[in-house]
Structure formats: C-alpha cells, structure tokens
Amino acid sequence: MLSEAVKQSISESVLCWLATCNEKGEPNCSPKEVFTFNGHSELVIANIASPGSVTNIRSNPNVCVSFVHVFKQKGFKVKGTARYIANDSPEFDNYFPLVEGMVGNTFKVQGFIIVAVISVSPILAPAYYMVKGTTEETQVASAKKTYGV
Secondary structure: OOOHHHHHHHHHOOOEEEEEEOOOOOEEEEEEOOEEEEOOOEEEEEEOOOHHHHHHHHHOOEEEEEEEEOOOOEEEEEEEEEEEEEOOOOOHHHHHHHHHHHHOOOOOOOEEEEEEEEEEEEEEOOHHHHOOOOOHHHHHHHHHHHHOO
16 A cells, blocks of 8 residues: 555655544544654654654554655645554564664653554645646745745
C-alpha cells in the first residue's frame, strides 16, 4: 500500500496530521513531528506529547493521517486502524530504531501509534488541476516566494 512515492513524501514532510475521534465521535486533528513508515503497510508515529490522540485511539482505532510537502504542495492521505505501543511494551524496541535518528536526545518517546494502512490517496493543491502549466517546479517557486525563502 505504501508505494515508493508515498515513502518519499513521508521522508520529505516535516509534519503529519493525525485525525482521531473520541468515544463520542468528536474529531480531533493534531500535528505529529516524528513519523515514518515500517515496510509497505504501517505508519509509525512517535507519541511525544499526544495524550488525547492515544486516548482516542484506545476507544476508536479508525484514523486518518495526512502529510504534504510544504513547497511542492502535494502529499498523501492515509486511512487505517491504529494501535498504541507504550514505551514499557516489549514491542517498543522493535520500532524505536526507526525514529531514533529523528529524536536523538531532544524528545522522550512515550510510545508509538502504529497505523495499519487501509487506503492511500494523493493530496494535491488545486493549482495542479485548475491552473494550466502548473508543475512541481512552479509550485515550489511560488511557495518560496510566498514564504520569503
């Protein structure tokens, strides 16, 4: 399910957004700074400071994760079911090496949100399909101009 293009997009993105719902069905969407993939069917999101997301996943495992390259203005939306692995779980050590280079000594990882991927769909800025001649290069140039980079 996670193609090389999706994996590349994950590697190029600085944040992902995890959408969950609580037991009442109330939605929550929060940014996650440390995330990656495991093989072709799992997303791995470090719990740095995500008590609400973890609580929601325990009552409703259905989630949606999105990530977009800030300059290219394209990315992916991943839907799946999540489970939580606390840092005192024997499974924790299987996942920590995947994010160790990202966290170093900066963050204490409380656990991992593991998303079993069900579906993946692209996210594109409207210009890609509404403005003739739009390419990644023109989107990057436009975004850099907008952000003063």
